[in-house]
Each structure stands twice: as structure tokens, then as C-alpha cells.
Amino acid sequence: MIYSKVSIIIACYNDAHYIEQSVNSALNQTYPNIEIIVVDDGSNAETKAVLKKIEPQITKLLTQENQGQSIARNNGIRFAKGDYILNLDSDDFFEPSFCEKAVKKFQEDDKIKIVTCHANRFNEKGTVDVFVPNGGDLNNFLFGNSSLGSCMFKMLDWEGTGGYEEKLPILGFEDWEFYIQILKSGGYAYVINEILFNYRLREGSTTSRIRHERLDKFKLIIKKHRDLYVSNFDLLLEDLFNRIKREEFEKNKNTDRLEFRIGKAVLKPLRYIKSLFK
Template identity: 50%
Template sequence: MQQEIISIIIPCFNDAEYIEQAINSALVQSWPKKEVIVVDDGSHTDTKIKLKSLEPRINRLITQENKGVSAARNEGIKVAKGEYILVLDSDDYFEPKFCEKAIDVLLKDTDVKLVTCYSNWFSKGNNKLFKPSGGQLEDILLKNIAMGSSMFRKSDWKAVGGYDEIMLKGFEDWEFYIRLLKNGGYAYVIPEMLFNYRNKQNSRNKKANLAMYAIKEYIYNKHAELYKEHFSLFIHEWLKSTKKNEAFKQQVMDSVDYKIGNKLLKPLRALGMFKKK
């Protein structure tokens, strides 16, 4: 049987320090038939120099003006030879067995549209195991259920129109996965730590969280019909989250520290030095 090609797409924007580790993790994947495509998304000179030095080791280096990670991923996937696509951010890296295990899932079950895995979230001196939940459309309408670096079929990417290039502030992977699962199928989680996510101070994930509500509003409006179809589920989860937040707020207000602080500030508020929010 002819072995399938896996195309590993690595967008890169000003990641000279980490890009080599990302590329190495792609090159050492145990699945033998693969290609590595790096898309330079308008990086500065130091990253361009680094990429030029790494170019002989990869299959293709694409250079474009800065258009954002969605456009960079789309550009790489367009020229990919493989039917199976793995996207990888340039500051993260996979363990060597991920491709082999992920493609095995996709080859065995056509209902699987997306394969992700347990992840090691790491920063200086800190490591945390993160377990994405996986699931189907009803699950992903509420939250992202897979890592941004995951594997899917190129035919499915093409069928849903690729990544949304308007989304420049983050969560573009979540929105893309909603469309992948819109007409059925599910996201499968390999129950092993096979991915390493670098939790940087200025990571795209943290920047996205700062703009979370504006991005969510865009996603909810874009997929308004889907959310209307699942209105009861959406409202139930929203109220459950609100209830949880209110319970936490009450717990803080009932704490001894809060009560002492409130008493200490009371005379200062009377003088107009502090206002109660």
C-alpha cells in the first residue's frame, strides 16, 4: 500500500530563537513520508537570516508580507502535496511519534476530522499538562476542544474555505474547527503528551485573551445560525458559567481578608480617597 504524505506547515513571524527547534521536531517525525513547508510571514532581518540557513533542510520556504497566521497557514496548505496536514507554530514542537499516531487515527476513521493530543504547556521553570477535551460540534460551539497545532485532511480544509484571514487577533483555529465539524464528525484526542506549547509572555494566545470578548462576538455572529440551532445548550452553559463566577465573587467577599480590607478602607472612602466600584 502506498504511504500517505503528511505536509507539516510552519508559519513563522519573528521567531529566530525557536524556529529551528520547531523544524527539527517536524524533520524527526517517525512517519517517513512527509514534507516540511515554512511560511515566513514578513519577519524581520534576523529571522530571515535564520530561515535562509535552515532552507536546505526543508522542502519549501515561502516568503510573504505580513498577513497574519491564518493567511500564512493557508498559503502553505495551498502548495502542500500531502492530503494530511499538520500545522505547527514556529515556537512550539511535537514529540517524534505524533504524526505516526495521528495519521493512523485519520486513516482508520473517516468521521474523525481533527486529531490533537495532550500537551505540555511550558515556560521558564514551569510545566503543566493540558488535556484538550475533543468532541463534536455541540462541544466546540462552547469552547475550543483541540490545540491550534493539530492534524486534519487537506480536502476538509478546502471544503470549508481554509482559515479565516480576517481573524488577526487570535482564536482563528477555534473558528476554523467549528467549520470543520459543522456538518458532522469529531475531534479526536490522543491520550498522550506529544506536543509542547511554549507559554511565552507575549504569546498569541495571551494576546487573544485580552481581546477575547470582541473575538467571541465575531465568532458568534459569523455562526449565528449554528448558535440559534443550539440555543438551549448555549444558554445553559452561559448561565452555568455566570453562576460559577458569581459564586466565586461571593466567596471572595465573604473572606476574612476582604472584610478586613473593606473596614480599613471605609474611613478613607469617607474622605473621598477611594471610591467603591
């Protein structure tokens, strides 16, 4: 039996403590035809030492100056020889059967463009929760990412879209924008109904750092895909107003709290006294 090759791309930046676990999860895949390409995105000396140690176990180690995740991923994929690409962040890891099950789904339905799964989200204390992405077609991705950032897709689709966005400052949203690119031509994202991915929650991670920039980055995606959002203008309008309503609800909830009212009452006379000296 001939097995299509899967290229596992691991972009690494200063992850000395976790990169080995990530690489081992790639090495331990039950699927028989894989290659592993690690891209060192300008890591520190400690991480480089770990990468040098594990280099004999992987297919290719690429080194570049720090240029960000999108460029690191694209550079890794350019060296790939697989029919399928699996992106894996260097602090996360897959269960051994993911590649085998993902490739099988691709072969069962040629309309599938992305294969993802349920994710165990954990920190140093253990499991926090289980995240279940929605999957689905383009409509499911217009206003939010319905897949994990680490998932499998076809090399042909990466080539057809030009890869991950490298110029727009959408750090943290590059996966979502890439999936929009893939699904614009049709097809859908399939979600394997199993926990096959482990996502590490870390303080100071990209996800936590960009939380306050979400709307600005979403605006850049809308501008890049202007025609797509114009054709779905009513849905866009509804989504934006729902975001405003949620923000107002959270704001009102905080101002109604007893602590806020007490604090306001205490500060009022102090502010009055302060105003007398202006």
C-alpha cells in the first residue's frame, strides 16, 4: 500500500523546555510516511542547544533570523515534500493517531480542505478544559476561527493561496485568515470527534498578548477580503453590533458591582476636595 507523505512543520522560537515533547509527538505518529521539518525562528542559545541535540531525529532543521510565525511556517512548507501539511506549534503536541485519522478523512471526502480535532487545553496544574472547534464551510469562518491553529491541510491548497499572510500585522490571527483563503474556493473543515491535540496555556503567549488587539486585526482581515465581507454585509453588520452589545453588557456588569459603587461613593468627596485646590 502506498501512503501519501505528511509533512509536519514545527516553528520554534525560544521553546527549549517544550520543543522535545512537540517533536516526540510527531515522531510517535502511527502514520507510516511522515517527515518532520523544524524551523528555528531566531531562538536563544538554550533553545538552539536543544535543537542541535534532536536534529538527528528529524528530517530537516532550518534556521532563520526571527521573522515571526507566518514566515517560519511558510519557509518550512517550501522545503516540504508531503501531499499533506500538519502545522504544530513548538509548545503543543498531538496524540499518536492524529495523522492516520486525518489522512483517512481526506481520502474519504475530497471536499474536505482542513482536518482538525478536539483539544485538551492545559497548564502547569493540568487540564483546564476541552475545546471543541466548530469546523464547517466558509460561513463558519467569516467572524471567527472555527479550527485549531495546528491542523492538517493539503499542500496544493497552501500553494493555491500563497501561504500564510506575511505582510499584514495580524499576528495571532494568521491561522484564521489562512483558512478563509483556503475555504473561499469551497470545501469545509472537518472536526474529528476525539481529543487528539494538547494545547498549552501560557502566560505571556501570543494569544494572551493580543487580546486587546482583536478588533484591529479583524478589521485588517475584512479589508483584505473586502469583496467577501461586502457580499455578506448583513451578517457582518449583525456580528459587529453583537460585539458592541457584549462589550456594553460587560461594562455595565462591572459598574453595577457592589465594590464599584462603594469605591465611587468613597472617592466622590475626595474628588470634591481635590477640585477646591485647582
